[in-house]
Amino acid sequence: MTTIEATIPSTIPAWAVLERRLFDIMDQSVYPYLEKYTRPDGSLIWGDALGGSEDDFYESFYNWPLLYLLGGGDHLLQLADREWDALTRQLTGFGLVHKDYSRRDDQFHQSESDIYFYLLCLADPANPKHLDRARRFAGLYLNEDADALNYDPERRIIRSPYNGSGGPSMSFFRGEPSYGWSPGMARYGLPHYDIPGITTIDDLKDPALARRMGEAMERRMSRGDVVHNLAVTSLVTNAYLMTGEERYRQWVIEYVDAWVERARQNGGLLPDNVGLSGQVGEYIDGHWYGGLYGWTWPHGFYNIQMAATVAAASAYLLTQDARYLDLPRIQIDQIVALGAVRDVRDCVMSLHEHWIGQYRALEDQHETFVVPYRYGDCGWFDYQPMSPIYPVALWNLSMQQEDWERIEHIRRSSRYDWNVVFSFRTKENAGHEQPWVRFLAGENPAYPEEILRATSRMVCRRLTQVREDETVTTHHDVHHWQYLNPVETEALIQLTLGAPQIIYNGGLLMSRVRYFDAERRRPGLPQDVAALVEKVEPARTVLRLVNLSPLHHRQVIVQAGAFGEHRFTEARYTARTSGFPGAIGDYAAPPLAAETRAVPVEDSRLQVRLPPGTEITLDVGTVRFVNRPSYGGL
Numbered sequence: 001m002t003t004i005e006a007t008i009p010s011t012i013p014a015w016a017v018l019e020r021r022l023f024d025i026m027d028q029s030v031y032p033y034l035e036k037y038t039r040p041d042g043s044l045i046w047g048d049a050l051g052g053s054e055d056d057f058y059e060s061f062y063n064w065p066l067l068y069l070l071g072g073g074d075h076l077l078q079l080a081d082r083e084w085d086a087l088t089r090q091l092t093g094f095g096l097v098h099k100d101y102s103r104r105d106d107q108f109h110q111s112e113s114d115i116y117f118y119l120l121c122l123a124d125p126a127n128p129k130h131l132d133r134a135r136r137f138a139g140l141y142l143n144e145d146a147d148a149l150n151y152d153p154e155r156r157i158i159r160s161p162y163n164g165s166g167g168p169s170m171s172f173f174r175g176e177p178s179y180g181w182s183p184g185m186a187r188y189g190l191p192h193y194d195i196p197g198i199t200t201i202d203d204l205k206d207p208a209l210a211r212r213m214g215e216a217m218e219r220r221m222s223r224g225d226v227v228h229n230l231a232v233t234s235l236v237t238n239a240y241l242m243t244g245e246e247r248y249r250q251w252v253i254e255y256v257d258a259w260v261e262r263a264r265q266n267g268g269l270l271p272d273n274v275g276l277s278g279q280v281g282e283y284i285d286g287h288w289y290g291g292l293y294g295w296t297w298p299h300g301f302y303n304i305q306m307a308a309t310v311a312a313a314s315a316y317l318l319t320q321d322a323r324y325l326d327l328p329r330i331q332i333d334q335i336v337a338l339g340a341v342r343d344v345r346d347c348v349m350s351l352h353e354h355w356i357g358q359y360r361a362l363e364d365q366h367e368t369f370v371v372p373y374r375y376g377d378c379g380w381f382d383y384q385p386m387s388p389i390y391p392v393a394l395w396n397l398s399m400q401q402e403d404w405e406r407i408e409h410i411r412r413s414s415r416y417d418w419n420v421v422f423s424f425r426t427k428e429n430a431g432h433e434q435p436w437v438r439f440l441a442g443e444n445p446a447y448p449e450e451i452l453r454a455t456s457r458m459v460c461r462r463l464t465q466v467r468e469d470e471t472v473t474t475h476h477d478v479h480h481w482q483y484l485n486p487v488e489t490e491a492l493i494q495l496t497l498g499a500p501q502i503i504y505n506g507g508l509l510m511s512r513v514r515y516f517d518a519e520r521r522r523p524g525l526p527q528d529v530a531a532l533v534e535k536v537e538p539a540r541t542v543l544r545l546v547n548l549s550p551l552h553h554r555q556v557i558v559q560a561g562a563f564g565e566h567r568f569t570e571a572r573y574t575a576r577t578s579g580f581p582g583a584i585g586d587y588a589a590p591p592l593a594a595e596t597r598a599v600p601v602e603d604s605r606l607q608v609r610l611p612p613g614t615e616i617t618l619d620v621g622t623v624r625f626v627n628r629p630s631y632g633g634l
Helices: 014-037 055-059 064-070 074-094 107-123 128-139 201-205 207-221 227-243 246-265 301-319 322-336 352-362 389-398 401-414 433-440 447-468 480-484 490-497
Strands: 003-005 340-343 367-376 379-385 513-517 529-537 540-547 554-560 567-576 594-603 605-610 614-623
Touching: 014 064, 014 074, 014 447, 014 480, 014 490, 014 529, 055 074, 055 107, 055 480, 064 074, 064 107, 064 490, 074 107, 107 128, 107 227, 107 301, 128 227, 201 207, 227 246, 227 301, 246 301, 246 322, 301 322, 301 367, 301 389, 322 367, 322 389, 322 401, 352 379, 367 401, 389 401, 389 433, 433 447, 447 480, 447 490, 490 513, 490 529, 529 554, 540 554, 540 605, 554 567, 554 614, 567 605, 594 605, 605 614
Parallel strands: 003 605
Antiparallel strands: 340 367, 367 379, 513 554, 529 540, 540 614, 554 605, 567 594, 567 614
C-alpha cells in the first residue's frame, strides 16, 4: 500500500476543530437518550399496542452504526448491534417480525429500517450474525425460504405490495377492508378517484363509503408488483457485498431490467403497478398509475424517485454499466419539464414539512420552482418544490456534466440563495444538499464551518428536548423516538466522505472515499483526525486531513469508495522542504517552504501518516466503478 507522510504544520482550521467536537458530543449524546427511552435489555419503553409500523422502531437508531463508521466511538457499534437485536426481539413479541425480518410490510416502510441493517453490515462485515441475516433476508426474494416465496422469476415480479418473511400477503388490510377518514392521512387525499359516491376525502367519514373504498383498495392494491419494491435491490446487493456470490448480483440485474423495460414501454416513466400475469395495470383498468405507493397515492414522485435511484445505484455498482442511471434520470427530466414557478402559498402540498429549508431560504419571497409529485385520472397535481436530494444523488453516482447542469437548472429556477445554511433536520436526515454543492462548486467556502455549527446546535436542541420530555411511557406516537434521536450524520457524510446523505428509503452508502484507523484496525477516522473532501470530479478527489493532536501520531487508510469500487491512480500533495520546528530560542518558526510531489498509487487504498499537529491536502486521481465492490474491512 502506498504510504504518504504529512509534513506541513497544521493551521488548526476551525472546521477541523468543529468536526472533532461534533464527533465528541454525538458520542456522548446516545447515553441520555438510551437512559430515558430504553429498558435495561435495550427494548424501547412502549406500553401500548403498536400504533405504527415496525420500521419506526428501527429508524430511531439507524445512523448509530453510521456514526461509528465515520469515526465515532467504539461503543456506538456495540450499542447499535444491541439495539437491533433488542428491537427485533420486541417486534417479534408483537408478532410483526418473524425470522428476524418483517413478516409483512410494504417496501416504502421496510426499506427505511433496512438501511440500519446495511450500515451494521458495512461497519462489522465479519460478524457471523450479520452474514447469516444478510443471506436469509436476501433469500426471502430469491425464494430460498419455502415459507416466503415472494418472487416470480418467470414474470420477474415480486408477487405482492406487502411482502416479507411471511411471504406475499395478497391482502391490503390485516382485517376487514375499510379505509376511513383519519387526520394523519387526510392530506394525501383519496387512493382512488373513480369510486361511486366518493368525491372528497371527507366522504370517507361515512362507514359505508369507507368500506366501499376499502374493497376497491383490496381489489387493486393487494396483488402483483409495485414500483417501490425496487428497494429490495439494496437488500440483495447487501448480501452480495457481504459474500461476493454471483446469484445475488444476477437477481438484482434481472429484477431491475424488468422495470427498466416497463418504463421504456411507458414512455420513460416508471409504471407503478404490475399484475400477477406481468401485465401493467392488470387490476386498475389498464392504468400505469394507481398502485400502492405509486403516482397517485400517497406520495408519488417523492418515493418513486427514491426507488428508481436506489435500484439504479445497485445495478450500476454491480455491473459498472452507467446506462442504469438513465432510469432515475428520465424520471427527473419528465417531472422537471412539468414544473413552473408558483407562489407556494397557493400550492396544496401533501409533504409541506419536508421543505422547511426552502421556506426559510425564500424569506419574504414566496415564489419558487415547483413540480407535480402525483398523477391521477385528472392529470398531474400536488405541486411541491423539487427536492435537490434526487438530482444530487444522481450526480454523485454519474459525475456527468449533464447531471450537474440538471442541478444548476433547478438552482436557477428556485429563486432563493442556495448558499444559506439553517439548523434543521428532515425525515430523511437531509436537506442541506444545496449549500453543500455550492461549496463543491467553489462558491460557498464557509459551508463546512456553518453546517458543523448548525448540526451541533441541532444535537444540543435534541438533548434539551430529551431532558425536558415528560411523556415517557405515556406517549402514543410511534415516531416519538425518531424525533429525538440526537445523532446527526448528514454533515459528516458530506464533509468527510464527499457524498450526499444516503437515500433514506433503502439506499446504500455511495461515497467517494471511506476511512480506516490503521492502528486500531477498525473503520472510521482515527481519534483527533478531521477530514474534508474539498472537491469531487469525475477523475479527481481533493481531500484534506488534519491531525489535531499535539502528542500522538495517527495513521489513516483512505479507501476509494465505500466498497472499494473505485481506484486511486496518483496522489499529488505538498511536502515541506524547510526546517521545522526551528532552533530553541527562536521566537518564531522558520518560514515554510514546500514543493509539490506526486506518487503512483494504482490501488483502492492508500495510507497517510499524520505526525502530531500536521495536515495534508491530497489531490488524488480517481477511476470510478472499476473494482468488484465489497464490505471488506482491514
